[in-house]
Amino acid sequence: MSLPEPLTVMITHAIASHGGPRGAILEALRMVQHAEGWVSDERVADIAALTGMTTAEIDNLATFYSHIFRKPVGRHLVMFCDGASCWMNGGDKVAEAVKARLGIGFGETTADGRFTLLNTCCVGGCDHAPAAVTGRNRRLVGPLRADTLDGLLT
Amino acid sequence: MTAAPLSGPLTGRARADRRPHSLAEWQADGGHAALGLARQQPPAAIVDMVAAAALNGRGGAGFPAAQKWRFMPAPGTIPGDGPSYLIVNGDEMEPGAFKDRLFLEALPHLVIEGAMIAAHAMHASEIIILVRDAYRIGIHAMEQAIAEVDAAGLTGRNLKIRVHASAGRYIVGEETALIEALEGKRAVPRKRPPFPAQSGLWGRPTTVNNVETIANIPGIVANGPDWFRGLSRTAEGGTKLFGVSGRVHKPQLIEAPMGTTARELIDRCGGVSGTGELLAFQPGGGASGFLGPEHLDLPLDFANVADAGSMFGTGTLIVLDTGTCPIGVIARHMRFYARESCGWCTPCREGLPWVAHIVDGLEAGTAKTADLDILHMTAGEAGPRGRSFCDLMGGAMAPLATGLHRFERQFADHAAHGCRA
Numbered sequence: 001m002s003l004p005e006p007l008t009v010m011i012t013h014a015i016a017s018h019g020g021p022r023g024a025i026l027e028a029l030r031m032v033q034h035a036e037g038w039v040s041d042e043r044v045a046d047i048a049a050l051t052g053m054t055t056a057e058i059d060n061l062a063t064f065y066s067h068i069f070r071k072p073v074g075r076h077l078v079m080f081c082d083g084a085s086c087w088m089n090g091g092d093k094v095a096e097a098v099k100a101r102l103g104i105g106f107g108e109t110t111a112d113g114r115f116t117l118l119n120t121c122c123v124g125g126c127d128h129a130p131a132a133v134t135g136r137n138r139r140l141v142g143p144l145r146a147d148t149l150d151g152l153l154t
Numbered sequence: 155m156t157a158a159p160l161s162g163p164l165t166g167r168a169r170a171d172r173r174p175h176s177l178a179e180w181q182a183d184g185g186h187a188a189l190g191l192a193r194q195q196p197p198a199a200i201v202d203m204v205a206a207a208a209l210n211g212r213g214g215a216g217f218p219a220a221q222k223w224r225f226m227p228a229p230g231t232i233p234g235d236g237p238s239y240l241i242v243n244g245d246e247m248e249p250g251a252f253k254d255r256l257f258l259e260a261l262p263h264l265v266i267e268g269a270m271i272a273a274h275a276m277h278a279s280e281i282i283i284l285v286r287d288a289y290r291i292g293i294h295a296m297e298q299a300i301a302e303v304d305a306a307g308l309t310g311r312n313l314k315i316r317v318h319a320s321a322g323r324y325i326v327g328e329e330t331a332l333i334e335a336l337e338g339k340r341a342v343p344r345k346r347p348p349f350p351a352q353s354g355l356w357g358r359p360t361t362v363n364n365v366e367t368i369a370n371i372p373g374i375v376a377n378g379p380d381w382f383r384g385l386s387r388t389a390e391g392g393t394k395l396f397g398v399s400g401r402v403h404k405p406q407l408i409e410a411p412m413g414t415t416a417r418e419l420i421d422r423c424g425g426v427s428g429t430g431e432l433l434a435f436q437p438g439g440g441a442s443g444f445l446g447p448e449h450l451d452l453p454l455d456f457a458n459v460a461d462a463g464s465m466f467g468t469g470t471l472i473v474l475d476t477g478t479c480p481i482g483v484i485a486r487h488m489r490f491y492a493r494e495s496c497g498w499c500t501p502c503r504e505g506l507p508w509v510a511h512i513v514d515g516l517e518a519g520t521a522k523t524a525d526l527d528i529l530h531m532t533a534g535e536a537g538p539r540g541r542s543f544c545d546l547m548g549g550a551m552a553p554l555a556t557g558l559h560r561f562e563r564q565f566a567d568h569a570a571h572g573c574r575a
Binding site for chain 1: 289337399487
Protein backbone atom coordinates (compact mmCIF):
# COMPACT_ATOMS: atom_id res chain seq x y z
CA MET A 1 0.00 0.00 0.00
CA SER A 2 1.40 3.37 -0.91
CA LEU A 3 1.85 6.08 1.69
CA PRO A 4 -1.57 7.57 2.58
CA GLU A 5 -2.06 11.14 1.38
CA PRO A 6 -2.42 12.68 4.89
CA LEU A 7 0.96 11.28 5.89
CA THR A 8 2.55 12.60 2.72
CA VAL A 9 1.17 16.05 3.50
CA MET A 10 2.33 15.93 7.13
CA ILE A 11 5.82 14.75 6.26
CA THR A 12 6.16 17.37 3.52
CA HIS A 13 5.12 19.99 6.07
CA ALA A 14 7.66 18.63 8.59
CA ILE A 15 10.43 19.03 6.01
CA ALA A 16 9.54 22.72 5.76
CA SER A 17 9.31 23.29 9.53
CA HIS A 18 12.19 21.12 10.78
CA GLY A 19 15.07 22.64 8.88
CA GLY A 20 14.92 20.44 5.78
CA PRO A 21 14.67 16.77 4.85
CA ARG A 22 17.27 15.44 7.27
CA GLY A 23 15.83 17.29 10.25
CA ALA A 24 12.42 15.86 9.43
CA ILE A 25 13.36 12.17 9.30
CA LEU A 26 12.67 11.42 12.96
CA GLU A 27 9.44 13.34 12.76
CA ALA A 28 8.46 11.37 9.65
CA LEU A 29 9.23 8.06 11.38
CA ARG A 30 7.17 9.15 14.35
CA MET A 31 4.23 10.16 12.19
CA VAL A 32 4.23 6.88 10.32
CA GLN A 33 4.41 4.96 13.57
CA HIS A 34 1.63 7.01 15.10
CA ALA A 35 -0.63 6.19 12.17
CA GLU A 36 0.33 2.56 11.63
CA GLY A 37 1.80 1.39 14.94
CA TRP A 38 5.20 0.53 13.50
CA VAL A 39 7.53 1.34 10.60
CA SER A 40 7.63 -1.22 7.80
CA ASP A 41 10.33 -1.58 5.14
CA GLU A 42 7.87 -0.09 2.67
CA ARG A 43 7.44 3.00 4.83
CA VAL A 44 11.21 3.36 5.20
CA ALA A 45 11.34 3.46 1.40
CA ASP A 46 8.45 5.97 1.30
CA ILE A 47 10.22 8.29 3.74
CA ALA A 48 13.45 7.92 1.77
CA ALA A 49 11.63 8.93 -1.41
CA LEU A 50 9.97 11.94 0.22
CA THR A 51 13.14 13.22 1.87
CA GLY A 52 15.55 12.41 -0.91
CA MET A 53 17.61 10.19 1.39
CA THR A 54 18.60 6.57 0.98
CA THR A 55 16.73 3.81 2.80
CA ALA A 56 20.00 3.08 4.62
CA GLU A 57 20.04 6.62 6.02
CA ILE A 58 16.45 6.29 7.22
CA ASP A 59 17.03 2.88 8.77
CA ASN A 60 20.23 4.15 10.39
CA LEU A 61 18.00 6.35 12.55
CA ALA A 62 15.08 3.97 12.89
CA THR A 63 17.33 1.30 14.37
CA PHE A 64 19.11 3.69 16.74
CA TYR A 65 16.11 5.25 18.46
CA SER A 66 14.56 2.72 20.79
CA HIS A 67 10.98 3.95 20.52
CA ILE A 68 10.81 3.57 16.75
CA PHE A 69 9.47 0.08 16.12
CA ARG A 70 10.66 -1.82 13.07
CA LYS A 71 8.32 -4.72 13.65
CA PRO A 72 4.62 -4.75 14.56
CA VAL A 73 3.74 -4.14 18.20
CA GLY A 74 0.57 -4.91 20.11
CA ARG A 75 -2.37 -2.56 20.33
CA HIS A 76 -1.44 -1.93 23.97
CA LEU A 77 2.15 -1.10 24.60
CA VAL A 78 3.30 -1.53 28.20
CA MET A 79 6.63 0.06 29.02
CA PHE A 80 7.87 -1.22 32.29
CA CYS A 81 10.43 0.65 34.40
CA ASP A 82 13.35 -1.55 35.42
CA GLY A 83 15.21 1.20 37.25
CA ALA A 84 16.51 1.15 40.79
CA SER A 85 13.68 3.01 42.53
CA CYS A 86 11.09 0.66 41.02
CA TRP A 87 13.22 -2.40 41.75
CA MET A 88 13.60 -1.42 45.43
CA ASN A 89 9.83 -1.32 45.71
CA GLY A 90 9.14 -4.71 44.18
CA GLY A 91 9.34 -3.94 40.48
CA ASP A 92 10.85 -7.33 39.63
CA LYS A 93 7.94 -9.18 41.19
CA VAL A 94 5.44 -7.10 39.25
CA ALA A 95 7.37 -7.63 36.02
CA GLU A 96 7.40 -11.39 36.58
CA ALA A 97 3.66 -11.36 37.29
CA VAL A 98 2.95 -9.42 34.08
CA LYS A 99 5.11 -11.77 32.04
CA ALA A 100 3.38 -14.80 33.57
CA ARG A 101 -0.10 -13.35 33.01
CA LEU A 102 0.58 -12.55 29.35
CA GLY A 103 2.86 -15.50 28.67
CA ILE A 104 5.50 -13.31 27.02
CA GLY A 105 8.82 -11.74 27.93
CA PHE A 106 10.16 -8.23 27.43
CA GLY A 107 10.37 -7.29 23.76
CA GLU A 108 7.58 -9.71 22.85
CA THR A 109 3.98 -9.40 21.71
CA THR A 110 1.07 -11.64 22.68
CA ALA A 111 -0.17 -14.00 19.96
CA ASP A 112 -3.49 -12.16 19.77
CA GLY A 113 -1.65 -8.91 19.04
CA ARG A 114 -3.06 -7.14 22.06
CA PHE A 115 -0.04 -6.49 24.25
CA THR A 116 3.63 -5.73 23.76
CA LEU A 117 5.89 -5.63 26.82
CA LEU A 118 9.01 -3.49 26.88
CA ASN A 119 11.44 -2.76 29.66
CA THR A 120 12.70 0.77 29.93
CA CYS A 121 14.15 3.17 32.46
CA CYS A 122 13.19 5.47 33.87
CA VAL A 123 9.56 6.42 33.12
CA GLY A 124 9.71 9.47 35.38
CA GLY A 125 7.25 7.92 37.78
CA CYS A 126 9.56 7.20 40.70
CA ASP A 127 6.95 8.68 43.06
CA HIS A 128 4.61 5.90 41.87
CA ALA A 129 7.16 3.06 41.96
CA PRO A 130 6.93 0.40 40.75
CA ALA A 131 5.61 2.15 37.67
CA ALA A 132 4.94 1.68 33.98
CA VAL A 133 3.61 3.76 31.14
CA THR A 134 1.01 2.35 28.82
CA GLY A 135 -1.03 3.10 25.73
CA ARG A 136 -0.88 5.79 23.08
CA ASN A 137 -0.74 8.55 25.67
CA ARG A 138 1.95 6.79 27.68
CA ARG A 139 -0.29 7.01 30.72
CA LEU A 140 1.63 6.55 33.98
CA VAL A 141 0.42 3.72 36.19
CA GLY A 142 1.64 2.83 39.67
CA PRO A 143 2.37 1.85 42.33
CA LEU A 144 1.77 -1.53 40.69
CA ARG A 145 1.09 -4.67 42.69
CA ALA A 146 1.95 -8.16 41.54
CA ASP A 147 -1.29 -9.64 42.90
CA THR A 148 -3.66 -7.30 41.10
CA LEU A 149 -1.83 -5.58 38.21
CA ASP A 150 -4.66 -3.07 38.48
CA GLY A 151 -4.83 -0.49 35.76
CA LEU A 152 -2.03 -1.99 33.74
CA LEU A 153 -3.65 -4.51 31.42
CA THR A 154 -6.90 -2.71 30.74
CA MET B 155 -3.07 10.85 38.14
CA THR B 156 -3.00 12.88 41.33
CA ALA B 157 0.05 13.41 43.46
CA ALA B 158 0.91 15.20 46.67
CA PRO B 159 0.11 18.90 46.28
CA LEU B 160 3.04 21.21 45.75
CA SER B 161 3.70 24.57 47.32
CA GLY B 162 6.32 27.19 46.62
CA PRO B 163 6.90 30.04 44.21
CA LEU B 164 8.04 27.76 41.39
CA THR B 165 5.45 24.99 41.37
CA GLY B 166 2.70 26.19 43.72
CA ARG B 167 0.37 26.92 40.82
CA ALA B 168 0.43 23.31 39.62
CA ARG B 169 -2.92 21.60 40.14
CA ALA B 170 -3.03 18.40 42.17
CA ASP B 171 -4.42 16.50 39.18
CA ARG B 172 -1.74 18.11 36.96
CA ARG B 173 -4.29 19.42 34.49
CA PRO B 174 -2.57 22.32 32.70
CA HIS B 175 -3.97 25.85 32.68
CA SER B 176 -5.46 27.42 29.59
CA LEU B 177 -3.85 30.67 28.49
CA ALA B 178 -6.79 32.66 29.92
CA GLU B 179 -6.50 30.88 33.28
CA TRP B 180 -2.76 31.39 33.34
CA GLN B 181 -3.00 35.09 32.54
CA ALA B 182 -5.74 35.56 35.14
CA ASP B 183 -3.24 34.20 37.67
CA GLY B 184 -0.60 36.74 36.62
CA GLY B 185 1.04 34.47 34.07
CA HIS B 186 2.96 35.94 31.13
CA ALA B 187 3.25 39.30 32.95
CA ALA B 188 7.00 38.77 33.35
CA LEU B 189 7.31 38.37 29.58
CA GLY B 190 5.94 41.88 29.08
CA LEU B 191 8.32 43.25 31.71
CA ALA B 192 11.29 41.47 30.14
CA ARG B 193 10.61 42.71 26.64
CA GLN B 194 10.65 46.31 27.87
CA GLN B 195 14.27 45.82 28.90
CA PRO B 196 17.43 45.30 26.85
CA PRO B 197 18.53 41.65 26.64
CA ALA B 198 21.72 42.30 28.60
CA ALA B 199 19.68 43.58 31.55
CA ILE B 200 17.84 40.26 31.74
CA VAL B 201 21.12 38.33 31.63
CA ASP B 202 22.50 40.53 34.41
CA MET B 203 19.37 39.90 36.47
CA VAL B 204 19.70 36.11 36.09
CA ALA B 205 23.40 36.37 36.97
CA ALA B 206 22.59 38.36 40.11
CA ALA B 207 19.95 35.80 41.03
CA ALA B 208 22.68 33.09 41.12
CA LEU B 209 20.57 30.64 39.13
CA ASN B 210 22.51 27.46 38.44
CA GLY B 211 21.31 25.17 35.65
CA ARG B 212 18.98 22.47 36.94
CA GLY B 213 19.80 19.77 34.38
CA GLY B 214 22.57 18.18 36.40
CA ALA B 215 25.84 20.04 35.94
CA GLY B 216 24.77 23.16 37.83
CA PHE B 217 26.50 25.58 35.46
CA PRO B 218 25.50 29.23 36.05
CA ALA B 219 22.64 29.95 33.63
CA ALA B 220 23.59 33.53 32.86
CA GLN B 221 27.17 32.57 32.07
CA LYS B 222 25.93 30.01 29.55
CA TRP B 223 23.73 32.65 27.94
CA ARG B 224 26.68 35.05 27.68
CA PHE B 225 28.45 32.58 25.40
CA MET B 226 25.80 33.35 22.77
CA PRO B 227 27.13 35.85 20.22
CA ALA B 228 25.44 39.23 19.91
CA PRO B 229 23.48 39.86 16.71
CA GLY B 230 25.63 41.33 13.97
CA THR B 231 28.68 39.40 15.14
CA ILE B 232 27.51 36.09 13.67
CA PRO B 233 28.72 35.22 10.21
CA GLY B 234 26.02 34.17 7.73
CA ASP B 235 22.26 34.30 7.94
CA GLY B 236 20.04 32.06 9.95
CA PRO B 237 18.43 31.53 13.29
CA SER B 238 19.92 31.27 16.76
CA TYR B 239 18.40 28.57 18.88
CA LEU B 240 17.25 28.04 22.43
CA ILE B 241 16.61 24.38 23.06
CA VAL B 242 14.68 23.49 26.18
CA ASN B 243 15.78 20.05 27.27
CA GLY B 244 12.87 17.94 28.45
CA ASP B 245 14.49 14.58 27.77
CA GLU B 246 14.35 13.64 31.44
CA MET B 247 15.46 10.02 31.67
CA GLU B 248 17.99 9.86 34.51
CA PRO B 249 17.11 6.97 36.83
CA GLY B 250 15.32 8.46 39.80
CA ALA B 251 14.46 11.76 38.08
CA PHE B 252 10.81 12.71 37.72
CA LYS B 253 10.78 16.48 38.20
CA ASP B 254 10.60 17.88 34.66
CA ARG B 255 7.49 15.80 34.00
CA LEU B 256 5.62 18.15 36.35
CA PHE B 257 6.56 21.33 34.47
CA LEU B 258 5.77 19.85 31.06
CA GLU B 259 2.44 18.36 32.06
CA ALA B 260 1.08 20.80 34.62
CA LEU B 261 2.87 24.11 33.98
CA PRO B 262 3.39 24.41 30.21
CA HIS B 263 2.77 28.15 30.16
CA LEU B 264 5.45 28.67 32.81
CA VAL B 265 7.94 26.83 30.60
CA ILE B 266 6.93 28.82 27.51
CA GLU B 267 7.04 32.13 29.33
CA GLY B 268 10.50 31.35 30.69
CA ALA B 269 11.67 30.22 27.27
CA MET B 270 10.40 33.37 25.55
CA ILE B 271 12.14 35.56 28.12
CA ALA B 272 15.35 33.54 27.80
CA ALA B 273 15.16 33.77 23.99
CA HIS B 274 14.90 37.56 24.31
CA ALA B 275 17.89 37.62 26.67
CA MET B 276 20.15 35.52 24.44
CA HIS B 277 18.93 36.80 21.05
CA ALA B 278 17.53 33.43 20.06
CA SER B 279 15.03 33.46 17.21
CA GLU B 280 13.79 29.92 17.50
CA ILE B 281 12.80 27.85 20.55
CA ILE B 282 12.66 24.07 20.35
CA ILE B 283 11.25 22.24 23.35
CA LEU B 284 12.50 18.65 23.17
CA VAL B 285 10.43 16.17 25.16
CA ARG B 286 10.96 12.44 25.57
CA ASP B 287 8.48 10.03 24.03
CA ALA B 288 7.30 8.63 27.37
CA TYR B 289 6.03 12.12 28.31
CA ARG B 290 3.34 12.29 25.64
CA ILE B 291 0.91 13.97 28.03
CA GLY B 292 3.55 16.68 28.47
CA ILE B 293 4.07 16.86 24.71
CA HIS B 294 0.35 17.47 24.19
CA ALA B 295 0.24 20.07 26.97
CA MET B 296 3.21 21.96 25.53
CA GLU B 297 1.82 21.86 21.97
CA GLN B 298 -1.54 23.13 23.18
CA ALA B 299 0.07 25.96 25.15
CA ILE B 300 2.25 26.97 22.19
CA ALA B 301 -0.82 27.08 19.94
CA GLU B 302 -2.51 29.36 22.46
CA VAL B 303 0.36 31.86 22.80
CA ASP B 304 0.81 31.86 19.01
CA ALA B 305 -2.88 32.56 18.45
CA ALA B 306 -2.82 35.33 21.06
CA GLY B 307 0.13 37.00 19.36
CA LEU B 308 2.37 36.64 22.43
CA THR B 309 5.14 34.95 20.49
CA GLY B 310 5.90 38.02 18.43
CA ARG B 311 6.85 38.20 14.77
CA ASN B 312 10.47 37.21 15.06
CA LEU B 313 10.23 34.19 17.31
CA LYS B 314 9.27 30.64 16.43
CA ILE B 315 8.43 27.95 18.99
CA ARG B 316 7.88 24.27 18.47
CA VAL B 317 7.96 20.98 20.32
CA HIS B 318 10.19 18.16 19.17
CA ALA B 319 8.96 14.79 20.36
CA SER B 320 11.97 12.56 20.87
CA ALA B 321 12.07 8.88 20.01
CA GLY B 322 13.85 7.26 22.91
CA ARG B 323 17.49 6.88 24.09
CA TYR B 324 18.88 8.43 27.25
CA ILE B 325 21.86 9.92 25.43
CA VAL B 326 19.56 12.41 23.65
CA GLY B 327 19.56 14.34 26.94
CA GLU B 328 23.27 15.12 26.49
CA GLU B 329 23.25 18.56 24.90
CA THR B 330 25.41 17.88 21.85
CA ALA B 331 23.79 14.49 21.23
CA LEU B 332 20.46 16.28 21.42
CA ILE B 333 21.62 18.64 18.66
CA GLU B 334 22.63 15.65 16.53
CA ALA B 335 19.17 14.14 17.07
CA LEU B 336 17.51 17.37 15.95
CA GLU B 337 19.66 17.30 12.83
CA GLY B 338 18.29 13.87 11.96
CA LYS B 339 21.32 11.88 12.98
CA ARG B 340 22.10 9.22 15.53
CA ALA B 341 22.35 10.89 18.92
CA VAL B 342 26.13 10.68 19.28
CA PRO B 343 27.72 13.45 21.36
CA ARG B 344 29.98 15.94 19.63
CA LYS B 345 33.53 16.67 20.67
CA ARG B 346 33.87 20.10 22.26
CA PRO B 347 35.03 22.72 21.37
CA PRO B 348 33.31 24.15 19.46
CA PHE B 349 30.62 24.62 22.08
CA PRO B 350 26.98 24.86 21.01
CA ALA B 351 26.94 28.65 21.49
CA GLN B 352 29.62 28.89 18.80
CA SER B 353 28.36 26.13 16.53
CA GLY B 354 25.24 24.29 17.55
CA LEU B 355 22.14 23.21 15.68
CA TRP B 356 22.81 23.40 11.92
CA GLY B 357 26.06 25.20 12.80
CA ARG B 358 24.17 28.11 14.35
CA PRO B 359 24.52 29.60 17.87
CA THR B 360 22.59 27.38 20.26
CA THR B 361 21.94 27.19 23.98
CA VAL B 362 20.48 24.13 25.64
CA ASN B 363 18.76 24.72 29.00
CA ASN B 364 16.94 22.29 31.25
CA VAL B 365 13.16 22.66 31.68
CA GLU B 366 13.42 23.55 35.38
CA THR B 367 16.11 26.17 34.70
CA ILE B 368 13.79 27.85 32.21
CA ALA B 369 10.79 27.59 34.55
CA ASN B 370 12.67 29.70 37.11
CA ILE B 371 13.12 32.67 34.75
CA PRO B 372 9.67 34.32 34.98
CA GLY B 373 9.86 34.47 38.77
CA ILE B 374 13.30 36.10 38.66
CA VAL B 375 12.11 38.75 36.19
CA ALA B 376 8.86 39.41 38.06
CA ASN B 377 10.31 39.56 41.58
CA GLY B 378 13.95 40.45 41.10
CA PRO B 379 17.25 38.71 41.83
CA ASP B 380 17.30 39.62 45.53
CA TRP B 381 13.99 37.86 46.05
CA PHE B 382 15.29 34.80 44.22
CA ARG B 383 18.50 34.61 46.23
CA GLY B 384 16.44 35.10 49.37
CA LEU B 385 14.51 31.91 48.62
CA SER B 386 17.68 29.90 49.14
CA ARG B 387 19.55 28.99 52.30
CA THR B 388 22.89 28.93 50.48
CA ALA B 389 24.82 31.02 47.96
CA GLU B 390 22.99 29.28 45.09
CA GLY B 391 19.73 31.05 44.34
CA GLY B 392 16.14 29.88 44.38
CA THR B 393 14.08 26.97 45.45
CA LYS B 394 14.66 23.53 43.99
CA LEU B 395 12.14 20.99 42.86
CA PHE B 396 13.51 18.02 44.76
CA GLY B 397 12.25 14.50 44.26
CA VAL B 398 12.55 11.65 46.72
CA SER B 399 12.06 8.03 45.71
CA GLY B 400 13.19 4.57 46.66
CA ARG B 401 12.73 3.41 50.24
CA VAL B 402 10.62 6.19 51.76
CA HIS B 403 7.00 5.90 52.85
CA LYS B 404 5.61 8.60 50.56
CA PRO B 405 7.90 9.21 47.59
CA GLN B 406 7.13 12.60 46.08
CA LEU B 407 8.22 15.87 44.55
CA ILE B 408 9.00 18.63 47.05
CA GLU B 409 9.74 22.25 46.25
CA ALA B 410 12.04 23.52 48.96
CA PRO B 411 14.80 26.10 49.40
CA MET B 412 18.15 25.32 47.85
CA GLY B 413 20.15 24.06 50.81
CA THR B 414 17.39 21.92 52.26
CA THR B 415 18.80 18.78 53.88
CA ALA B 416 18.15 15.15 53.03
CA ARG B 417 16.88 14.66 56.57
CA GLU B 418 14.14 17.25 56.06
CA LEU B 419 13.20 15.85 52.65
CA ILE B 420 13.04 12.26 53.89
CA ASP B 421 11.01 13.36 56.92
CA ARG B 422 8.50 15.04 54.63
CA CYS B 423 8.19 11.71 52.81
CA GLY B 424 7.16 10.00 56.05
CA GLY B 425 10.64 8.71 56.78
CA VAL B 426 12.65 5.73 55.56
CA SER B 427 10.51 2.69 54.76
CA GLY B 428 11.45 -0.99 55.09
CA THR B 429 13.77 -1.27 58.08
CA GLY B 430 13.25 2.42 58.84
CA GLU B 431 16.99 2.90 58.91
CA LEU B 432 18.92 4.75 56.22
CA LEU B 433 21.74 2.87 54.49
CA ALA B 434 22.66 5.50 51.90
CA PHE B 435 21.21 7.89 49.34
CA GLN B 436 22.06 9.23 45.94
CA PRO B 437 21.42 12.98 46.01
CA GLY B 438 21.02 13.61 42.29
CA GLY B 439 19.73 10.58 40.40
CA GLY B 440 21.41 7.40 39.20
CA ALA B 441 24.67 9.00 38.11
CA SER B 442 25.44 10.61 41.46
CA GLY B 443 27.70 9.02 44.03
CA PHE B 444 26.33 7.51 47.23
CA LEU B 445 26.18 9.58 50.39
CA GLY B 446 25.43 8.16 53.82
CA PRO B 447 23.69 8.88 57.13
CA GLU B 448 26.57 11.23 57.99
CA HIS B 449 25.35 13.51 55.17
CA LEU B 450 21.75 13.79 56.34
CA ASP B 451 22.28 17.35 57.54
CA LEU B 452 24.28 18.55 54.56
CA PRO B 453 22.58 21.59 52.99
CA LEU B 454 21.96 20.25 49.50
CA ASP B 455 23.21 22.45 46.67
CA PHE B 456 25.66 21.96 43.82
CA ALA B 457 28.74 23.17 45.70
CA ASN B 458 28.08 21.38 48.99
CA VAL B 459 27.24 18.04 47.40
CA ALA B 460 30.36 18.24 45.19
CA ASP B 461 32.45 18.98 48.29
CA ALA B 462 30.96 15.88 49.92
CA GLY B 463 32.21 13.78 46.99
CA SER B 464 29.00 13.36 45.04
CA MET B 465 26.94 15.38 42.56
CA PHE B 466 23.72 17.31 43.14
CA GLY B 467 22.65 16.43 39.59
CA THR B 468 18.91 16.55 39.14
CA GLY B 469 18.25 16.97 42.88
CA THR B 470 16.19 13.81 42.88
CA LEU B 471 17.17 11.59 45.80
CA ILE B 472 17.22 7.82 45.63
CA VAL B 473 16.95 6.45 49.16
CA LEU B 474 18.19 3.02 50.30
CA ASP B 475 17.14 1.48 53.61
CA THR B 476 19.39 -1.01 55.40
CA GLY B 477 17.25 -3.85 54.05
CA THR B 478 18.01 -2.94 50.44
CA CYS B 479 20.99 -4.60 48.79
CA PRO B 480 23.21 -1.80 47.47
CA ILE B 481 24.80 -4.18 44.96
CA GLY B 482 21.32 -4.75 43.52
CA VAL B 483 20.80 -1.00 43.16
CA ILE B 484 24.19 -0.61 41.48
CA ALA B 485 23.38 -3.57 39.19
CA ARG B 486 20.20 -1.82 37.93
CA HIS B 487 22.14 1.36 37.31
CA MET B 488 24.93 -0.43 35.44
CA ARG B 489 22.47 -2.30 33.22
CA PHE B 490 20.76 0.98 32.42
CA TYR B 491 23.92 2.88 31.48
CA ALA B 492 25.29 -0.08 29.51
CA ARG B 493 22.04 -0.28 27.56
CA GLU B 494 21.93 3.46 26.92
CA SER B 495 25.52 4.00 25.78
CA CYS B 496 25.36 5.38 22.24
CA GLY B 497 28.29 3.11 21.37
CA TRP B 498 30.61 5.75 19.95
CA CYS B 499 33.51 5.66 22.44
CA THR B 500 35.17 2.36 23.20
CA PRO B 501 35.52 2.59 27.01
CA CYS B 502 31.80 3.21 27.34
CA ARG B 503 30.60 0.82 24.63
CA GLU B 504 32.81 -2.07 25.75
CA GLY B 505 33.41 -1.20 29.39
CA LEU B 506 29.88 -0.66 30.64
CA PRO B 507 28.46 -4.03 29.50
CA TRP B 508 31.48 -5.72 31.06
CA VAL B 509 30.92 -3.90 34.34
CA ALA B 510 27.19 -4.69 34.25
CA HIS B 511 28.02 -8.35 33.61
CA ILE B 512 30.34 -8.47 36.62
CA VAL B 513 27.88 -6.76 38.97
CA ASP B 514 25.12 -9.11 37.78
CA GLY B 515 27.53 -11.95 38.55
CA LEU B 516 28.07 -10.61 42.05
CA GLU B 517 24.33 -10.67 42.58
CA ALA B 518 23.97 -14.17 41.14
CA GLY B 519 26.94 -15.57 43.02
CA THR B 520 29.00 -16.38 39.92
CA ALA B 521 31.61 -13.62 40.29
CA LYS B 522 35.07 -14.04 41.79
CA THR B 523 36.98 -11.84 44.18
CA ALA B 524 39.37 -10.94 41.34
CA ASP B 525 36.41 -9.40 39.50
CA LEU B 526 36.37 -6.66 42.14
CA ASP B 527 39.80 -5.58 40.86
CA ILE B 528 38.31 -5.11 37.40
CA LEU B 529 35.53 -2.98 38.86
CA HIS B 530 38.06 -0.86 40.76
CA MET B 531 40.19 -0.48 37.65
CA THR B 532 37.25 0.52 35.46
CA ALA B 533 35.87 2.95 38.02
CA GLY B 534 39.29 4.54 38.43
CA GLU B 535 40.49 4.75 34.87
CA ALA B 536 37.37 5.03 32.79
CA GLY B 537 35.67 7.63 34.93
CA PRO B 538 35.52 11.34 34.25
CA ARG B 539 38.92 11.31 32.63
CA GLY B 540 38.10 8.37 30.41
CA ARG B 541 38.55 10.44 27.24
CA SER B 542 35.03 9.72 26.09
CA PHE B 543 33.21 12.44 24.14
CA CYS B 544 30.63 12.85 26.88
CA ASP B 545 30.20 11.99 30.53
CA LEU B 546 27.77 9.08 30.28
CA MET B 547 30.40 6.63 31.43
CA GLY B 548 31.87 9.03 33.97
CA GLY B 549 28.41 9.43 35.43
CA ALA B 550 27.78 5.71 35.40
CA MET B 551 31.01 5.14 37.32
CA ALA B 552 29.98 7.50 40.15
CA PRO B 553 27.64 5.08 41.95
CA LEU B 554 30.07 2.21 41.27
CA ALA B 555 33.17 4.01 42.54
CA THR B 556 31.49 5.42 45.63
CA GLY B 557 29.67 2.12 46.15
CA LEU B 558 32.90 0.08 46.03
CA HIS B 559 34.24 2.27 48.79
CA ARG B 560 31.11 2.67 50.93
CA PHE B 561 29.89 -0.92 50.55
CA GLU B 562 33.29 -2.64 50.57
CA ARG B 563 32.06 -5.30 53.00
CA GLN B 564 28.95 -6.07 50.92
CA PHE B 565 31.00 -6.30 47.71
CA ALA B 566 33.42 -8.74 49.33
CA ASP B 567 30.55 -10.79 50.71
CA HIS B 568 28.86 -10.91 47.30
CA ALA B 569 32.10 -12.00 45.66
CA ALA B 570 32.26 -14.89 48.11
CA HIS B 571 28.61 -15.89 48.39
CA GLY B 572 26.41 -13.95 45.95
CA CYS B 573 23.49 -11.91 47.20
CA ARG B 574 22.13 -13.13 50.52
CA ALA B 575 19.59 -10.32 50.96
